[in-house]
Amino acid sequence: MMIAYQRAQRGQKAITEEDLKSALINKPPGTPELTIMSFKNAEHGTTLGAMSASHSNALSKVDIPAFDWPIAEFPKYKYPLDHFESLNKGQDEKCLAQIEDLLDKYEKRNMPVAGIAVEPIQSDCTTEASADFFQGLQGITNRRGIYLMFDESRTGCGATGRFWCHEHFCLPSHVDAVVFGGKCQLAGFFHSLDLSPKERDRLYEPWMGDPVKLYIFEAIICLIEQLNLMKKVEETGKYMKEGLMEMEIQYYDLIHSTRGLGSILAFDAQCPALRDNIICRLRQKGVIVGQCGSQGISLRPSLTFTKRHVDIFLQKLEEVIKETELKEPKKDKGEDILAKYGPPPKPFSRPRVHPCEHSETRMKKKSKKKKKKTFCQEMKELSAPPNKDCNDSCDSNPCDAYLEDWQKECKAMSEGVQKFVAGVKREKKPFAFDGPGVKPLDKCPSKQKKEDHCSKSQADKKHAEEKTSNKIPEKKESKKSMKEDKKRAQICTSCTKPKTTSNMWKKCKPKKKKSKKKSECMRGNTKKPPRKNNC
Missing domain, CATH: 3.90.1150.10 (Aspartate Aminotransferase, domain 1)
Incomplete structure (x- = not known):
């Protein structure tokens, strides 16, 4: 659009050497100060020139330099369109008038507008404009000798029911340029013959073509036509x-x-x-x-x-x-306080109090505080029930007689506990916790178990002697059982304990002597046995 605009301004003159030299150093007349008009909330891309015409995503534009190009208002309609026709027509007229004002303003600044870039439906907010607006916009561009470009990267390839969205607007003349991409699986543009450059290799290069994508786009068009x-x-x-x-x-x-x-x-x-x-x-x-x-x-x-x-x-x-249920936003605590108690008082709005009066009021507040009750008073209120025999004229509600009985019982219980503890200390007997009561034992539980065991072994020995005296015939046993019986029959001299129970009684140990004698218990000896020879 800029090339065609400058060519129209030069007329039949050719490009001079001055234009070529100044273009290499970014100076006029080779690089003129031309502009492209765009609309608010528009989205045209992320390249340097396209970002200068995009005004929807602020984060993508931060820290990147942009051109000083004019930005016009896009119509803002009220819906449904049938009910707000007059209001929406006013929006169209207002926006078209603003566009003409911007064109005059930038022309006075020697920054003329070479073309206008617009989306048929803005992709950021999905805002649409009427056919009257676009017809009026094309009329302005034709009258002023500038160009109109439709960006159909989102609306092209049949997304609106027509292959290109600008076909819905019934424009009086052909469009100057159309940019497409997205669903076409191919990015490109097409334009009128007025925009084509006269010089060779002005825009195109040998490596810019992509025939594979052209075949893909051709297949998409054929499929859309076949399936209607x-x-x-x-x-x-x-x-x-x-x-x-x-x-x-x-x-x-x-x-x-x-x-x-x-x-x-x-x-x-x-x-x-x-x-x-x-x-x-x-x-x-x-x-x-x-x-x-x-x-x-x-x-x-x-x-x-x-x-x-x-x-x-x-x-x-x-x-x-x-x-879905609508939830009202939560109010701040400050708003709730203001609603309940009103605004806070102004400074020094309260009447000042004399220090003496202030101290008197504080003393009164302290005197109103409840005094702590004694233990007896609490017991009277909590433990002692009211006396039924008392009359209404009685000063004390709880019964004093019941309280005295209760105190006597407590004292008797404490005295009984003290006597029991004193008796236990005097006798120094251990306790066995068998049942709810506490019973003293005559001997240590461990010693009592040992004696019971020794008495059982002696009873077994007596039973064996009685068998031998009565000469009761016994069954023959195997060699292994005989050996086991012999081992069980080896008994200590002092405690009559079997030798096989060495794991239970580790202190019992047979003496190692050359002469064959029975093992003796080491419990009576004062010397401790060595650790290695323990049973």
């Missing part, structure tokens, strides 16, 4: 838009402003929090939607989207809206 997808997109788009508008009437407090063309649709929620809630719940139900603007929800279905899919989507959306 343009007609299906137009029908399903109208069907979905009508369903959203009906739901908008039913739930106007929650959603509103349904807009768009074909498969590029959007609607607004009441607030950003509600928008995020609806998007999250739809994703949980298997429906993927996007967000646009501050509180908008964007819909971008594929070209194969049918009415059956629309019914499923509308059903899921209605379920989500019914489940």
Whole structure:
């Protein structure tokens, strides 16, 4: 657009050497100060020139230099369009008048506008403009000798029911330039013959072509024509838009402003929090939607989207809206305090009090405090029941006689406990906790177990002697059983303990002597046995 504009300004003159030399050092006349007009909330890309014409994502533009190019207002309509025709027409006229003012302003600054870049439907907020607006915009560009470029990277390739969205506007003349990408699987542009440069190799280079992507784009176009997808997109788009508008009437407090063309649709929620809630719940139900603007929800279905899919989507959306409940934002504590008690008093608004009076009031407050009750008073109130025999004229409500009996019982219990403890200390007997009471034992439990064991072994010995005296016939035993019986029969001289129970009685140990004698118990010896020879 800039090349064609400068060529028209030069007329039939050719490019001079001065133009070429100054262009290499970024100075005029080779690099003139031309500008491109764009619109607010527009999105054209992330290259240096495209970022200067983009005004939707601030984070992508920070720390990057930009050109001083004019920015115009895009029409802001109220929906539905049928009910606000006069208001929306006023918006179109206002925006077109502002565009002409900006063109005059930059022309006076010697920074003329060479072209206008516009989106048929702005992708950031999904805001659309009427056919009257675009017809008036093309009329301004034709009258002033500048060029109009449509950026259809989001709206092209049949997304709106026509292959290019600007075909809906019934423009009086052909478009000067169109930029496309996205669903086309190919990025490029086409333009009128007026914009084509006269010089050779001015724009194109040998390595700029990509024939593989051209074949892909050709296959996409053939498939769209065979399946008649343009007609299906137009029908399903109208069907979905009508369903959203009906739901908008039913739930106007929650959603509103349904807009768009074909498969590029959007609607607004009441607030950003509600928008995020609806998007999250739809994703949980298997429906993927996007967000646009501050509180908008964007819909971008594929070209194969049918009415059956629309019914499923509308059903899921209605379920989500019914489940959603609006929550009022929480108020600050300061607001609650102001609502209850009013504004705080002004400084020094209270009457000053004399220090003496102030001290007297403090003493009165202290005197009002309850005194601590004694133990007896608490016991009278809590433990002692009221006396039924007392008359109403009686000063004390609890019965003093019952309290005295209770105190006597406590003293008797304490005296009994003291006597029991004194007797236990005097006798110095151990205790066995068998049952609820405490019983003293005559001997240590361990010693008593040992004696019981020794008495059992002596009883077994007597029983064996009685058997031998009566000569009771016994069965023959095997050699192993005989050896085991012999081992069990070896008994200590002092405690009559079997030798085989060495694990239980580690202090018992047989003496090692040359003469064959019975083992002796080492309990009576004063010397401790060596650790290695323990049983």
